[in-house]
Amino acid sequence: MWPFALALDLQRGGLEPCNNITKRHLSDMRGMYIDEVATEEAIAQGDPLLYEVNQYDVPFETGQLLVVTTIIQPGRVGDEYYMTKGHFHEREDRAEVYVGLRGQGYLLAETAGGEFEALPVEPGTLTYIPPYWAHRMANVGQEEFIFFGVYPADAGHNYGDIEKRGFAKVLVERDGQPTLLPNPRYGVR
């Protein structure tokens, strides 16, 4: 394997070249927002793109690293801010680093044991997600929320636990401000 260079747009989140692009529409996240009526309405009205992930794949081996940029659109489903699906790593002891590049967001993180943390992210905020913490990002601003990430290439993703259980808290708009509330559906799906 030979050293290589990518162009990372520190303003807009572009990654060139890029060999693994994922686009998530609301229909890809059915059941993950608390307001199911608003979810179905928005899907019927065009199924909005919520976020795009640009990753440069290298061999998924211990010692290699994956780099990724994520662009979350501004918006809400009901009162709940657009967010990523959220995941544990399949190898749960793998950490991840996120760096905010543009816009205003939050990192939501929690452990299988029920510990929870939320950290605001703005351009230049580096958040460290330790081993064993599931993580999700949400856009609480009026423009795109863009961040850069690095994680071990052998980490893998476990989306299923979060799909089933949700996060302990939801991030909703109340009086124009991002507000954390207990997730009324936590663990009940």
Add this chain to the structure above:
Amino acid sequence: MWPFALALDLQRGGLEPCNNITKRHLSDMRGMYIDEVATEEAIAQGDPLLYEVNQYDVPFETGQLLVVTTIIQPGRVGDEYYMTKGHFHEREDRAEVYVGLRGQGYLLAETAGGEFEALPVEPGTLTYIPPYWAHRMANVGQEEFIFFGVYPADAGHNYGDIEKRGFAKVLVERDGQPTLLPNPRYGVR
């Protein structure tokens, strides 16, 4: 371990808080520049600071990640641009990611088997240093060269092999341009 946030200055390379700061003066790199007379003269005239590394230490365990910013001053020792010491990882199969934030530099990389690569780095250039490649950065511009890095926390550093052998090529100024030349002292120390 709990999620945390650091302030990463994407313009100036600051990292706050930061718990591991290294400053390298020219006297810390005796014998690593080809012009030994110029080296000793510059040390006698004040021993310039060549670069500063700001790292946030977490446990040096598999699965954790280290984040680091490096600020290389502009300048040369003789014709050779200011550069970092360069190292293999102690666990040689650990990769590293660098992202240029400010100024103009080069990544120099080589394997123990003699393969060599040089890649120009400017703001937004993400360079990937694969497993088994020693790496060094050099500032070829008129201002500070600043970059951000992420690498596995269990990687460790092996500076000794590069101290003994050097890199296969040196990066010098010729007619005002960065130019790679064979290292006349490669492997002879």
